Amino acid sequence: MSGQSVIESMKPMHDRSNGLGGGFAGYGIYPEYRDLFALHLFFRDNSCRKTCEAFLKERFDVVWAEEIPVRKMPQITDEPLIWRYFASPLRSALRAMQVDEKEFVVRAAMRINQELTGAHVFSCGKNMGVFKGVGYPEDIGEFYRLGEYRGYCWTAHGRYPTNTPGWWGGAHPFALLDYSVVHNGEISSYDANRRFMEMFGYQCTLQTDTEVITYMLDYLLRRQGLSLSEAAAVMAAPFWSTIARRPPEEREVLTYLRTVFSGLLVTGPFSIILGFDGGLMALNDRLKLRGMVVGEKEDLVYVASEEAAIRAIAPDAENLYAPMGGEPVIVRVKEGAY
Amino acid sequence: MLINASSLSYQALNEAIRKGGIECRIEGCLGQRFIAAGMDSRRISIDGIPGNALGAYLNGANIEVNGNAQDAVGDTMNAGTIVVHGNVGDAAGYAMRGGAIYIQGNAGYRAGVHMKAYGDRLPMIVIGGRAGSFLGEYQAGGVIVVLGLHAGEQSIVGNFPCTGMHGGKVFLRSDCRDVRFPDQVTARPAPPGELEPLYPVLERFCELFGEDVEELLDVPFTVATPDSSTPYRQMYVAN
Numbered sequence: 001m002s003g004q005s006v007i008e009s010m011k012p013m014h015d016r017s018n019g020l021g022g023g024f025a026g027y028g029i030y031p032e033y034r035d036l037f038a039l040h041l042f043f044r045d046n047s048c049r050k051t052c053e054a055f056l057k058e059r060f061d062v063v064w065a066e067e068i069p070v071r072k073m074p075q076i077t078d079e080p081l082i083w084r085y086f087a088s089p090l091r092s093a094l095r096a097m098q099v100d101e102k103e104f105v106v107r108a109a110m111r112i113n114q115e116l117t118g119a120h121v122f123s124c125g126k127n128m129g130v131f132k133g134v135g136y137p138e139d140i141g142e143f144y145r146l147g148e149y150r151g152y153c154w155t156a157h158g159r160y161p162t163n164t165p166g167w168w169g170g171a172h173p174f175a176l177l178d179y180s181v182v183h184n185g186e187i188s189s190y191d192a193n194r195r196f197m198e199m200f201g202y203q204c205t206l207q208t209d210t211e212v213i214t215y216m217l218d219y220l221l222r223r224q225g226l227s228l229s230e231a232a233a234v235m236a237a238p239f240w241s242t243i244a245r246r247p248p249e250e251r252e253v254l255t256y257l258r259t260v261f262s263g264l265l266v267t268g269p270f271s272i273i274l275g276f277d278g279g280l281m282a283l284n285d286r287l288k289l290r291g292m293v294v295g296e297k298e299d300l301v302y303v304a305s306e307e308a309a310i311r312a313i314a315p316d317a318e319n320l321y322a323p324m325g326g327e328p329v330i331v332r333v334k335e336g337a338y
Numbered sequence: 339m340l341i342n343a344s345s346l347s348y349q350a351l352n353e354a355i356r357k358g359g360i361e362c363r364i365e366g367c368l369g370q371r372f373i374a375a376g377m378d379s380r381r382i383s384i385d386g387i388p389g390n391a392l393g394a395y396l397n398g399a400n401i402e403v404n405g406n407a408q409d410a411v412g413d414t415m416n417a418g419t420i421v422v423h424g425n426v427g428d429a430a431g432y433a434m435r436g437g438a439i440y441i442q443g444n445a446g447y448r449a450g451v452h453m454k455a456y457g458d459r460l461p462m463i464v465i466g467g468r469a470g471s472f473l474g475e476y477q478a479g480g481v482i483v484v485l486g487l488h489a490g491e492q493s494i495v496g497n498f499p500c501t502g503m504h505g506g507k508v509f510l511r512s513d514c515r516d517v518r519f520p521d522q523v524t525a526r527p528a529p530p531g532e533l534e535p536l537y538p539v540l541e542r543f544c545e546l547f548g549e550d551v552e553e554l555l556d557v558p559f560t561v562a563t564p565d566s567s568t569p570y571r572q573m574y575v576a577n
Contacts, residue, residue, distance in 0.1 A: 291408070291409050306409075307387050308389060312369075322446050324470070
């Protein structure tokens with residue numbers, strides 16, 4: 001699937017955003033570097049880049065570095081320097097820190113975003129990449145020349161920031177390792193969730209609520225080893241009255257998850273899509289205060305806030321339905337391993 | 339008049355409808371919001387997918403959608419009719435004050451939220467299939483009918499129907515044994531006398547979507563109403 005079709009899907013959604021943020025995540029786009037971490041970075045200027053590259057070279061074997069190719073266009077202005085690095089952690093560094101390579105990459109990304117002023121890691125997974133910035137999504141897609149990439153999964157987002165600034169790092173998707181999150185809504189529980197995540201070393205530095213969802217999912221899925229549907233039951237936990245009416249076994253599990261991870265309940269309206277290596281998960285808040293539609297056509301699955309976004313690229317999509325609030329929609333490609 | 343909506347913004351589309359005379363047909367519709375907002379005395383037929391808030395503040399016009407519609411159909415509509423030959427998204431008939439919405443298929447969450455009635459204005463929503471959770475949330479007036487046609491084994495309505503309801507009526511074509519209503523609401527089998535005013539509405543529904551009235555009435559209906567005219571009076575202040 002070329003990135004172009006996702007751009008087309010975003011066009012009828014133009015009025016849902018206001019030009020202050022647009023972005024995409026593509027999975028399976030870097031097959032030639034599939035075993036390396038693809039680090040996408042914004043830099044304020046070349047001196048920030050040099051400082052950051054020195055930081056990277058102490059920790060990573062950088063196999064290839066280049067500016068991400070973009071198309072200059074009048075709709076997109078004030079862009080930072082945008083680079084990508086295909087790299088693997090140095091064995092010596094891994095041994096010194098006694099962590100696995102994923103944890104190593106997470107810590108490096110967190111440190112750059114926190115400590116290296118003017119440098120910002122916005123994507124750091126394998127064989128995937130985030131492309132985002134300030135502008136309407138269809139323009140951002142053209143800017144990054146996404147028609148030239150092919151992937152097995154794409155997510156996209158148009159932003160209409162209401163509470164926080166619109167800036168290049170604040171556009172969706174928010175990504176950590178191969179997890180990327182696009183989000184429609186606003187999180188009432190942001191501060192409670194943020195404080196909980198800080199206990200585990202996740203620093204929220206991007207001035208917007210969605211970031212914390214990405215870290216929560218990394219924590220629940222990678223570090224706690226929860227399944228996708230268990231993570232969904234933590235974030236969009238059913239009401240106690242609903243849990244009370246479930247069969248005993250299910251009730252026990254739901255009670256356990258809601259009790260142990262009570263700090264990770266997300267309240268307020270949200271509709272999110274989590275992209276990961278080998279698939280995606282879509283999830284609404286339990287009150288379903290945002291729209292979400294799922295459709296299929298042959299071997300493709302589509303999820304969008306509005307049916308029109310699906311019809312734009314799949315006019316004869318079938319099996320359309322709206323999932324219930326808190327009901328995760330999980331799609332796996334080739335049994336989760338692409 | 340025929341309007342090709344492809345590549346028209348919602349403003350341009352509404353402008354074309356205003357200039358298009360008393361009858362117009364829209365084709366190639368794809369997500370344009372606010373179609374026919376506030377309009378009266380027109381007939382509009384739509385092919386494609388109308389965007390959110392179709393017929394918002396509608397004031398007497400008639401809209402027919404030959405497929406699905408999205409969220410907030412008939413938002414705050416005042417008069418007129420919206421007919422959807424398909425499913426609708428969430429919050430259909432949001433704060434509706436008059437007129438009627440006929441839906442052939444299913445409705446999403448919180449259909450009829452904040453519906454109200456005044457004087458001779460009695461808004462009406464008829465849902466042919468199933469309704470999602472929070473049906474008739476904070477309903478203050480008007481009538482919602484859910485027929486549950488082709489629902490199979492699934493419940494006719496999701497969780498928490500009639501939450502915060504303090505006026506109006508909800509009719510469900512089911513014995514509702516599997517449905518839990520909130521404490522401030524009474525749900526009981528609908529007696530024939532109470533169903534009678536619905537007959538013209540059900541006939542209209544059958545005419546529109548090719549169903550049979552006799553068959554519709556072959557199944558018992560449940561009617562839900564708030565317990566008193568002020569079911570929440572002790573909740574916030576004693577008044």
